[in-house]
Amino acid sequence: MIQKKICLLGGFAVGKTSLVRRFVTGMFSELYQTTIGVTIEKKALLVGDQDVTLMIWDLYGEDDFQKMRESYLRGSSGYILVADGMRRSTLDTAEALHQLAQSTLGPVPFVLIVNKADQLKEWEIDEATLARLRHKGWLVFTGSAKTGEGVPELFMRLTQTLLEAA
Amino acid sequence: MAPSSSPNSLPQNMLEALLQKLGTAVLARVGTGNTFHLIGDPPPWWATTFKTSPESLIDVGSLAPFLQHFLDESESAWRTDPDRVVRSGPWSHRDLTSILHQFEATALTASHRPLLLIERVDERFDQIQTLLQQARDQRLHHIDQVKTHERTQTSLTGSLAIATQERDDVLALLQHLDLAAIVTNQEGRVTFISPRCLAWIERPSTRVIGQPWEQSLPLESADRKHLRQTWDALTPQRGRRPLRLTSTTPRWIEYEIHADPQSSERRIILLHDRTEVQHLRQQLDHQTQFHDLVGRSPAMLQIYQLVRDVARVDSTVLIEGETGTGKELIARAIHYSSPRKDRPFIAANCAGLTDSLLGSQLFGHKRGAFTGAIDDHHGLFESTDGGTLFLDEIGDIPTSVQTSLLRVLQEKEITRLGETRPRKVNVRILAATHHNLNEDVIRGTFRADLLYRIRVARIHLPPLRDRRDDIPLLVQTLLGQVCATTGKAITDLHPDSLHLLMTYSWPGNVRELKSAVEFAVISARTTCLMPSDFPEELRHTQRDHRPPFSLESHHTEPKTLLLRALQQAQGNRTEAAKILGISRATLYRRLLAHRIDVAE
Ligand SMILES: Nc1nc2c(ncn2[C@@H]2O[C@H](COP(=O)(O)OP(=O)(O)O)[C@@H](O)[C@H]2O)c(=O)[nH]1
Ligand SMILES: [Mg+2]
Numbered sequence: 046m047i048q049k050k051i052c053l054l055g056g057f058a059v060g061k062t063s064l065v066r067r068f069v070t071g072m073f074s075e076l077y078q079t080t081i082g083v084t085i086e087k088k089a090l091l092v093g094d095q096d097v098t099l100m101i102w103d104l105y106g107e108d109d110f111q112k113m114r115e116s117y118l119r120g121s122s123g124y125i126l127v128a129d130g131m132r133r134s135t136l137d138t139a140e141a142l143h144q145l146a147q148s149t150l151g152p153v154p155f156v157l158i159v160n161k162a163d164q165l166k167e168w169e170i171d172e173a174t175l176a177r178l179r180h181k182g183w184l185v186f187t188g189s190a191k192t193g194e195g196v197p198e199l200f201m202r203l204t205q206t207l208l209e210a211a
Numbered sequence: 212m213a214p215s216s217s218p219n220s221l222p223q224n225m226l227e228a229l230l231q232k233l234g235t236a237v238l239a240r241v242g243t244g245n246t247f248h249l250i251g252d253p254p255p256w257w258a259t260t261f262k263t264s265p266e267s268l269i270d271v272g273s274l275a276p277f278l279q280h281f282l283d284e285s286e287s288a289w290r291t292d293p294d295r296v297v298r299s300g301p302w303s304h305r306d307l308t309s310i311l312h313q314f315e316a317t318a319l320t321a322s323h324r325p326l327l328l329i330e331r332v333d334e335r336f337d338q339i340q341t342l343l344q345q346a347r348d349q350r351l352h353h354i355d356q357v358k359t360h361e362r363t364q365t366s367l368t369g370s371l372a373i374a375t376q377e378r379d380d381v382l383a384l385l386q387h388l389d390l391a392a393i394v395t396n397q398e399g400r401v402t403f404i405s406p407r408c409l410a411w412i413e414r415p416s417t418r419v420i421g422q423p424w425e426q427s428l429p430l431e432s433a434d435r436k437h438l439r440q441t442w443d444a445l446t447p448q449r450g451r452r453p454l455r456l457t458s459t460t461p462r463w464i465e466y467e468i469h470a471d472p473q474s475s476e477r478r479i480i481l482l483h484d485r486t487e488v489q490h491l492r493q494q495l496d497h498q499t500q501f502h503d504l505v506g507r508s509p510a511m512l513q514i515y516q517l518v519r520d521v522a523r524v525d526s527t528v529l530i531e532g533e534t535g536t537g538k539e540l541i542a543r544a545i546h547y548s549s550p551r552k553d554r555p556f557i558a559a560n561c562a563g564l565t566d567s568l569l570g571s572q573l574f575g576h577k578r579g580a581f582t583g584a585i586d587d588h589h590g591l592f593e594s595t596d597g598g599t600l601f602l603d604e605i606g607d608i609p610t611s612v613q614t615s616l617l618r619v620l621q622e623k624e625i626t627r628l629g630e631t632r633p634r635k636v637n638v639r640i641l642a643a644t645h646h647n648l649n650e651d652v653i654r655g656t657f658r659a660d661l662l663y664r665i666r667v668a669r670i671h672l673p674p675l676r677d678r679r680d681d682i683p684l685l686v687q688t689l690l691g692q693v694c695a696t697t698g699k700a701i702t703d704l705h706p707d708s709l710h711l712l713m714t715y716s717w718p719g720n721v722r723e724l725k726s727a728v729e730f731a732v733i734s735a736r737t738t739c740l741m742p743s744d745f746p747e748e749l750r751h752t753q754r755d756h757r758p759p760f761s762l763e764s765h766h767t768e769p770k771t772l773l774l775r776a777l778q779q780a781q782g783n784r785t786e787a788a789k790i791l792g793i794s795r796a797t798l799y800r801r802l803l804a805h806r807i808d809v810a811e
Contacts, residue, residue: 057347077351079344081336082301082313085276100276114300116284132354 047095049207050120052102054113054146055127056138060160063190064127065103068200073191080105083117092204099204113142115149122207123154125199130159130187133169154206156184158199163189227251233330238271240289240325245272245282247327256331260306271327277302278316278329285318285327293320301336382406391464391482394471395424399442399478408482413458424480429457442468453485462486502544504537505688505721506681510673514541521668522548527620529605529665530643532672534792535722538643539603541670545641546599554598557591562604563796566611571628574615580629592625592636599639605665606646606657607797613658616640620664640665645793656804675717675724682713685721689728690740699732703739711742715749719792770805773798777807 053061062080067073069086084103089096104117118124124146126139139157146155157178159170179185184202188195227250230237234254238247246268249257253265263269272279281299288295299316306312313336317328382405384390391411394403401424409416412428419427425438434454449467456462463486471477501515521528522545530538539558546556561569567581575590591600602608608616619625620640624633642665651657675682686704694701708731717723731744742750772791780786788798 058351077344077348079340079347081340081343082303083277084303084311087276117280119283120280 046098047208048098048100049122049204050100050102051203051207052104052118052121052124052146053127054104054124054139054142056129056132056135057105059127059129059132059135059139060190061127062103064125064158064160064196064199065101067190067193067196069101071193073193075191088200090201090204092201092208095208097204097208099200113145115145118146118149121146121150121153122211123156123203124150125203126155126157128157128159128170130161130168130170131164136170136174154203154210156186156199156203156206158186158188158195160188160190162187162194163191224251230254230328236329238269238327238329240327241268245270245279247271250326254331256306256312259308260304260312260331262307275302275304277304281316281318282327285325288318289320289325293323295319301332301339391484393424393427393480393482395478395480397476397478399424401427402477411456411458411462411464411482411484428454430454431457438466441466502547503540504544505685506678507684508678508681510678511681514670514672515544517668517670518544519548521545521670524668525549525551525639526667527640527642527665528668528670529648530641530670530672532643532645533674533718533720534645535720536672536674537721538645538672539601541672542599542601542641542643546601546639549599549639551598551639555595556599556601557595558601558603559591560603561612562607563794563800566609567628569608569612570615573612574625575627577627577629580627584629588627590625590627592619592638593634595636595638597637599641602640602642604644604797605642606644606648606651607800610656610658613661617658617661617664620661654804675720679713682724683709685724686712686728689725690732693725693729693732697729697732699735701732701735701738701740705739705741707742708740708745711745711749718790722792770807773801773805773807 053065055061057079058077062078062084063073065084065086069088080103082105086101086103088099088101090099091097102117102121104113126143128135128139136159143155146153159175161168175185175187184206186195186199186202188199190196227237231252231254234256236253236257237250239250240247248268249263249265257263261269261274263274272282277299281297284299285297288297297318299314301313301315303311303313313332315330315332317330319326319328390405391408392403392405393401393408395401400421401419402421404416404419404427409419412419414427425435425442428435428438430438437452438454449465453463453465456464462484465483465485467481467483469479469481471479501511501518504511504515518541528542528545530541532538542558543556546552559572564572570576571581571584571588571590573590573592575588575593576584578584578587602616615625619636619638622633623637624635626633646657648657648662648666652659652662675685686709690701690704693699712724712727719726727745727749730746731740734744735741736744773787776787776790777784780790784798784802785795788795791798793801
């Protein structure tokens with residue numbers, strides 16, 4: 046059985062914990078509880094004919110109050126960048142974390158999800174911006190931890206890429 | 212260095228008890244792998260979190276994925292740097308009942324032994340968590356607020372842009388429709404005024420905005436008062452009468468006051484230029500004056516229309532009416548309303564002139580044509596060329612001149628007396644008479660063919676007594692004229708004076724009225740005309756509503772009229788002529804014609 050460590054990286058309250066919870070337990074909560082420590086969730090997947098266990102590291106949000114510890118990234122096969130569609134600045138944070146991850150881990154697979162697609166009307170991040178990132182070769186998803194839209198695809202896609210990369 | 216060797220050092224069992232109390236599990240590494248054993252009794256949470264037996268060796272990496280990671284991280288410190296203390300930072304882990312707890316691990320080396328301390332930090336963590344949560348909530352709230360502000364600002368800017376656009380649209384529309392509009396607030400102060408309206412009142416908008424609207428309009432005080440009453444009525448209103456804007460270019464305006472359907476605070480006033488309509492209306496409905504003709508009685512209005520009608524064509528017109536009714540004024544009005552208006556208008560009185568004099572006057576003569584014709588002379592027909600010749604008292608012209616006149620009308624040419632060569636003339640003839648020409652024709656004093664030529668169109672002027680309603684207006688107009696020429700300022704007419712004027716029979720018609728007014732103005736000692744200021748005869752002649760003698764000349768025998776006038780004048784011919792409004796010479800000829808013999 047293959048086990049893979051992946052990390053969720055992103056600014057605070059973008060929905061990292063919610064995405065993991067949605068993916069692992071199928072649940073969602075409106076209540077915001079900031080994550081301080083590291084939480085690791087396990088999820089077994091069947092990709093093609095391979096059983097994969099994902100060790101999903103939900104890291105706390107990067108902000109003025111807490112800096113991400115580079116050491117947590119160690120051993121990650123890939124990562125998920127999370128941004129909040131309603132806050133333009135969270136995409137900048139995601140990009141900065143991406144730089145950090147790349148310098149720590151080297152060129153490992155990653156995907157970007159712009160979360161909270163259920164609030165599309167409130168979005169500050171437009172299609173053109175996403176197109177620009179896709180143009181750079183990024184895998185860009187939009188989705189919602191609240192509705193579940195795009196969530197399984199996100200994890201599946203990253204896992205597939207990890208397996209191909211291995 | 213064994214801790215127990217120093218006198219101040221804690222005994223081993225005490226140290227273990229202390230760590231247990233602090234909630235820290237202490238594990239010592241066995242060998243170089245991930246195998247550890249617990250030192251002393253683990254804290255109470257241990258048993259509910261990990262399934263291990265206190266005595267056996269523990270594979271720490273299998274306890275939690277995070278610990279596996281931490282062991283890897285601590286390896287180098289343990290191996291190469293005994294002074295280094297590695298802290299894991301908080302991590303969460305579910306206990307055996309799936310409750311999430313927060314832990315922290317520390318790797319260090321003591322007495323050459325790699326140690327691993329695992330603490331449950333729930334309590335401490337809760338505090339940090341609370342603080343951090345507050346900080347982040349606040350940050351989110353702040354972001355939200357900024358966003359809301361931005362959105363409000365954007366929507367305000369948007370609304371403003373829309374409002375401005377709408378305002379511009381409305382303005383463009385108003386301008387396009389050339390509508391004059393004023394928008395006011397509840398108190399009637401101007402908040403908007405359309406360019407058209409500004410142009411009318413000839414003021415910059417800065418002097419109008421914020422001002423009471425009715426004061427922004429240049430109006431006479433009566434009009435302003437009327438306007439305020441309409442405004443105060445509060446219901447949507449259309450002004451009952453047009454108002455006169457007394458700007459450099461005076462205008463008649465009609466107005467409507469509407470409540471703004473969008474806001475009860477506002478009212479919209481629409482103004483319409485009715486100057487042209489008003490002028491037409493004045494001319495038609497309430498015409499008081501037409502050229503120099505004064506009067507608005509139905510008979511006069513009909514005459515004005517007739518004048519306009521005949522002015523358009525070039526036919527000869529016979530103007531009938533008693534003496535003093537203003538026949539020449541009618542002729543002038545026709546001329547000045549006609550296409551000939553820029554050419555001469557010449558009036559000739561045909562009464563009391565001999566054949567040759569009248570003929571010479573009208574047609575001109577060659578030197579020596581008759582006694583006294585010392586030079587070549589062109590007549591009125593030639594002087595009037597292209598214009599209008601008014602022949603007054605046409606009933607009085609001698610037969611020979613009638614013949615020449617007929618030729619002019621037929622051939623449009625004249626021959627000067629003493630000449631044979633005819634000359635072409637282009638003259639419109641207007642004729643007037645106070646005779647009944649039909650009777651003259653029967654009597655043989657007037658040529659029938661000439662009558663028919665002259666009477667292509669006919670205007671009959673009523674005597675003043677038949678249009679008494681016009682008397683006040685006439686008096687007012689005449690008074691104005693007389694005051695202007697005499698320089699006297701008469702402002703009022705005593706009611707008794709008006710009564711006097713209204714009941715008098717005016718055999719001499721408007722001409723007599725004018726002399727009476729002149730007389731009164733000269734006599735007046737105050738600014739008000741009293742009955743005593745008027746000529747005696749007005750007060751002494753019988754004043755009933757019937758004239759003292761019927762002057763319905765067209766239906767009454769001329770002879771009867773002459774006799775009545777003589778009777779009233781007690782045989783005095785000068786007086787009789789005056790009563791009839793004719794000259795003494797004319798009276799004389801008529802008396803002869805009717806074979807009335809009166810001794811002076
Ligand atoms: N509307 C909406 N809210 C979401 C979504 N995902 C997360 N949230 C909310 O965003 C807040 C932060 O989510 P959380 O998962 O704790 O964010 P983290 O700090 O990145 O782990 C919480 O109040 C969530 O309920 C989403 O897809 N749609
Ligand atoms: Mg979280």
